[in-house]
Amino acid sequence: MSGSWGNFFPYFAGAFKLIVLGIGGYFAIKWHFDEEARVREEEGVVFDRSSYMKKMAMILVFLVALVILVVYATNWFLY
Numbered sequence: 001m002s003g004s005w006g007n008f009f010p011y012f013a014g015a016f017k018l019i020v021l022g023i024g025g026y027f028a029i030k031w032h033f034d035e036e037a038r039v040r041e042e043e044g045v046v047f048d049r050s051s052y053m054k055k056m057a058m059i060l061v062f063l064v065a066l067v068i069l070v071v072y073a074t075n076w077f078l079y
Contacts, residue, residue: 010074011071011074011075014070014071014074015067015070015071018066018067018070019067022063022064022066022067026056026059026060026063029056029059030056033052033055033056037052
């Protein structure tokens with residue numbers, strides 16, 4: 001079974017799954033931050049956009065690192 005698609009399918013399926021879940025998680029977190037900003041703006045509280053962008057960047061970096069870690073850990077466990 002050397003070189004067949006069956007050897008590589010778990011990598012692609014796992015990476016695809018993590019990417020889709022990561023994108024979904026990103027949009028869920030973004031929606032909650034946007035709702036918080038909307039509510040604060042209605043109350044008259046100033047919403048700090050730079051802090052918001054830093055949080056979103058940290059979440060994105062964490063998700064990318066998690067995907068890379070899972071791909072390499074899967075390779076290490078299987079071989």
